[in-house]
Amino acid sequence: MAHPLAVxxxxxxxxxxxxxxxxxxxxxxxxxxxxxxxxxxTGLPGAPKRVLAGLAAIGRRPSDVRRIVVTHAHPDHAGGAAALAAATGAPVALHGDDVSFALAGAGPRFDPSTRGGRIMARLGKGTFPPVPVAEELTDGQALDGGLHVLATAGHTPGHVALLHEPSGVLVVGDALMNVGRMRVSPRALCNDARLCRQTVRRLAEVDHSVLAFSHGPSVADGAALGAHLRTALV
Structure with a gap:
């Protein structure tokens, strides 16, 4: 049964x-x-308390966490990483192209070629507690427990998606969002909007059963992604 904190x-x-x-x-x-x-x-800087409560809801303790993977260095994904690393003792892993941003606690610039990106740049990139990165991920890397790393640069230089091969769950990070409707990451939120639309295509080739978004509910339909990209990225 679903729990309010854990689905x-x-x-x-x-x-x-x-x-x-x-x-x-x-x-x-x-x-x-x-x-x-x-x-x-790891959510925003204030998220670790809810993350730990969610772990407790599925019968896990902080000491059960063996690795923390961050899909990219934005505050709403890396913001809680430092606190969760301290609470669990687990190392943090991030793609090498986002490591400098995580260490500095500030995300990469927004794409200045887009009007939205220029507006976002004036509002600020958003800061978060610097992340103690212990491992630099690479494209195609297989992690313990069946996670497979898929580099999908564009939203940030080191953005990754992750396929959990045992379960068929494909975590797309912010390459795609499902808020109101499924969509490619808005151009205004990307480091390189054009590259984001190029690299997201590779996800349609990944065999999966559940499409899991960082923003929005998951979709239990392995064909949904390919159908969406065929219409959204023509």
Missing amino acids: PLADGAWRLHTVRGPWLNTFVFAQGPGREVTLVD
């Missing part, structure tokens, strides 16, 4: 709500038959 996606996979409702999500993946888990994304 099962598939065997060994859950979505944790770091705000009320599915509008900013952290994901938990079980590693094999034991209690050990990997966390994917």
